[in-house]
Amino acid sequence: MSYYYGSFITCLLLVVFSLCLTANANSFDSLLQLPRRLSHSTRPRPERLLHVGNFGAKGNGLTDDTKAFADSWKTACSSKVKTRILVPANYTYLVRPIDLSGPCKARLTLQISGTIIAPNDPDAWEGFNPRKWLYFHGVSRLTVEGGGTVNGMGQEWWRRSCKHNHSNPCRGAPTALTFHKCKNMRVENLNVIDSQQMHVALTSCRRVTISGLKVIAPSTSPNTDGIHISVSRGIVIDNTTVSTGDDCVSIVKNSSQISISNIVCGPGHGISIGSLGKSKSWEEVKDITVDTAFISDTENGVRIKTWQGGSGLVSKVIFRNIEMNNVSNPIIIDQYYCDSRKPCANQTSAVSIENISFANVRGTSASKEAIKISCSDSSPCRNILLQDIDLELSNGDGLTESFCWEAYGSSSGQVYPPPCLSDETSFLEQSVLDQSDITSAYL
Numbered sequence: 304m305s306y307y308y309g310s311f312i313t314c315l316l317l318v319v320f321s322l323c324l325t326a327n328a329n330s331f332d333s334l335l336q337l338p339r340r341l342s343h344s345t346r347p348r349p350e351r352l353l354h355v356g357n358f359g360a361k362g363n364g365l366t367d368d369t370k371a372f373a374d375s376w377k378t379a380c381s382s383k384v385k386t387r388i389l390v391p392a393n394y395t396y397l398v399r400p401i402d403l404s405g406p407c408k409a410r411l412t413l414q415i416s417g418t419i420i421a422p423n424d425p426d427a428w429e430g431f432n433p434r435k436w437l438y439f440h441g442v443s444r445l446t447v448e449g450g451g452t453v454n455g456m457g458q459e460w461w462r463r464s465c466k467h468n469h470s471n472p473c474r475g476a477p478t479a480l481t482f483h484k485c486k487n488m489r490v491e492n493l494n495v496i497d498s499q500q501m502h503v504a505l506t507s508c509r510r511v512t513i514s515g516l517k518v519i520a521p522s523t524s525p526n527t528d529g530i531h532i533s534v535s536r537g538i539v540i541d542n543t544t545v546s547t548g549d550d551c552v553s554i555v556k557n558s559s560q561i562s563i564s565n566i567v568c569g570p571g572h573g574i575s576i577g578s579l580g581k582s583k584s585w586e587e588v589k590d591i592t593v594d595t596a597f598i599s600d601t602e603n604g605v606r607i608k609t610w611q612g613g614s615g616l617v618s619k620v621i622f623r624n625i626e627m628n629n630v631s632n633p634i635i636i637d638q639y640y641c642d643s644r645k646p647c648a649n650q651t652s653a654v655s656i657e658n659i660s661f662a663n664v665r666g667t668s669a670s671k672e673a674i675k676i677s678c679s680d681s682s683p684c685r686n687i688l689l690q691d692i693d694l695e696l697s698n699g700d701g702l703t704e705s706f707c708w709e710a711y712g713s714s715s716g717q718v719y720p721p722p723c724l725s726d727e728t729s730f731l732e733q734s735v736l737d738q739s740d741i742t743s744a745y746l
Contacts, residue, residue, distance in 0.1 A: 351386040353379055355396070362394030364420060369399045380407035390451060392416040400431040400477070405442035405485075415451040415493060421477070423456040425463065425499075428477065436477040436499070439485055446489045447480075455479040455498035457524060466525035469644075476500035476526070482508055491515045501528045502547070510537040517544045522570035524548035529571065536560050543567070550575045551601070556586040563593045573603035573630070576620065578640050580613015580654040589618045596625045598666075604633035607659065608640040611679070612650035620659045627666030629697045634661050636676045636684060636710070653679035659712075662690040671696065673703035673720055676710040687712030689722050 353375050356362065360371035379386040386409060390396060394417040421436050422428075432438075436455065439445065455477070465473035479498035482488065486509040495502045496519045503518065505511055518529040529545035532538055532554045544567040545551035551568035553575045554561055568574060574593055579586040598604050605622040627633045636656060641647035656678065673694040678684035687710055694703050707723035714722040 349384050351379075351382055351384050352389060353386060354389050354391065356391070356394075360394075360396055362391075362396050362417065364395035364397055364418075366397065367399060368396040369401055372396070372398055373401055373403075376403050379411055380405060383408050385410045385412075387412040387414055390415045390417045390419065390449065392451065394418070395420060397422065398437070399427060400436055400438070402435075402438050402440060403442070404440040405445075407442060407444070410444045410446075411442070412446045412448065414449040415447065415453065416449040418452045418454060420454045421456045421479075421499070423459055425460055425476075434475045434477055434500075435481055436479055438481045438483070440483045441485070442482075443486045443488065445485065446491070447493065448489070448491045450492045450494075452494040452496060453479055454496050455502070457497045457499040457520065457527070460499035461524050464525045478502070478504045478531075480504070481506070482511065484508070486510050488512075489514075493517075494519070496520065497524075498527055500526050501531045502545075503529070504531040504533070505535045505538060506533045508535040508538070511535070512539045512541070513543060514539075514541045515543070518547060518551075519544075520547040522546075522548050528553050529568075531555070532558050532561060534558060538562070541565055545569075545571065547571045551598075553577075554588055554591060555579060556584070556588070558588050559590045561591045563591075564595050566593075566596045567599075568596060569599035569601045569628075569630075571601050573598060573601045573606055573632075574622075575603065575606045575608060576617060577606070577608035578610055578642065579608070579617065580610040580615060582610075583612045583614070583652075586613065586615040586654065587617075589616065589620075591620045593622045594624055597628070598625065598630055598633075599628040601630050602632065603635055604630045605661070605664075606632065606635045606637070607656060608635075608637045609654040609656070610640055611638070611647060612652055613654045614652055615654045617654060617656045618658045621662070622660065622664065623662040625661075625664045625666075627664065627668065627694065629667055629669045631669040632672070632675060633666070633668050633694050634664060634674045634676075634689075634692070636678065636687075638679045638682075638684070639677055651679075651681045653682040655682050655685075657685040659684070659686070660688040660690065661692065662688070664691075665693045666695075667697040668694045668703050669697050671701065671704055672706050674705040674707075674723070676705075676707045676724070678707075678709040680709055683709035683711055685711050686727065687724055689714040689718050689724065691716035692718045692720075692722075694720065 358371040358374045360368040460476045465471045476499040478501040492515040520527040527547040529551045540563045703720040705723040712724040
């Protein structure tokens with residue numbers, strides 16, 4: 304009896320031991336597999352660092368460092384791993400017109416911690432495109448950052464401008480940073496100063512974020528737009544300061560899905576959509592939001608400007624949470640824009656403007672006419688909304704006024720100066736009458 308009992312106990316112990324080994328083996332296997340999964344997911348991706356000094360750049364502000372920049376870009380762009388080009392602090396690099404083109408094989412960062420300067424003599428552009436300086440083309444997954452400075456050295460260009468001296472020919476000047484056919488890109492924490500003409504230009508770009516920029520030029524500098532957006536979509540501008548001699552931000556032909564927030568603007572010409580429709584062109588701008596802006600000492604506040612004779616559409620535009628300080632024309636829609644030495648001829652066609660909102664716009668106006676909505680006889684502005692507006696005269700001497708011409712829409716909340724928009728119903732009734740006149744002419 305004791306023999307059989309001892310055998311049973313032995314077998315039972317063997318079974319339990321076997322099960323324990325199996326369980327421990329499974330647990331051990333799982334412990335072996337876990338680090339492999341973690342190491343695969345948390346392994347840092349390598350980043351190659353290229354110093355422009357290693358390519359011969361001197362950084363003394365006198366030696367031409369263009370070739371060193373071109374060579375470092377070519378090496379970085381052809382790399383199959385993520386690459387950072389370092390322009391180090393405490394150095395100044397003289398760079399002539401340069402084409403930094405893609406596509407590149409991997410993500411690329413241009414870290415500008417030092418200063419890049421342009422030649423101060425316009426004659427240095429002989430044989431080059433006079434509208435380009437640092438020209439990025441066909442690049443995706445690019446980041447330009449670093450807290451440094453890009454200096455366009457625009458003084459001599461401004462002196463020769465026809466805007467300052469009418470005897471000089473009117474010709475284009477270089478843009479400091481041009482991004483053409485670029486996508487999935489970031490430009491952040493950078494100072495762009497004294498550009499010859501535009502400071503940052505986006506043309507035919509997609510999905511670009513601009514943040515933490517400081518764009519600076521004298522108020523007397525001509526045509527120095529801060530950020531210029533053309534034929535682009537999905538652009539975000541945030542936490543940016545612009546002080547120039549022209550538009551802080553300008554949005555022109557065939558651009559959409561633009562978001563501007565937390566921007567400080569002034570001096571300059573304000574935040575503008577347009578000009579559009581010049582030389583009888585067809586152009587469209589839509590889905591634009593400007594939210595939270597401080598605009599000070601500018602010629603205009605938030606503006607839409609179109610030429611007579613053009614065609615197309617401006618639609619779905621929101622200006623909200625705007626603070627004005629001593630701004631001439633704080634709210635302006637102008638379908639009679641004419642930037643010409645000679646008066647522009649009256650024309651019947653116009654770029655249509657509709658679904659435009661101005662909400663929570665407050666502050667002071669340098670001109671008595673704080674709201675001006677001047678629209679085309681043949682293509683009136685439609686569905687304009689004024690909501691919670693309070694614009695007082697800067698000097699406190701008198702009352703501000705509104706001016707409207709062929710402008711239809713509505714207002715809500717407290718609006719001062721008193722709104723002058725015509726009711727949308729009257730526009731529809733007039734449209735029916737006009738259509739009846741056309742019908743009867745054919746009978």
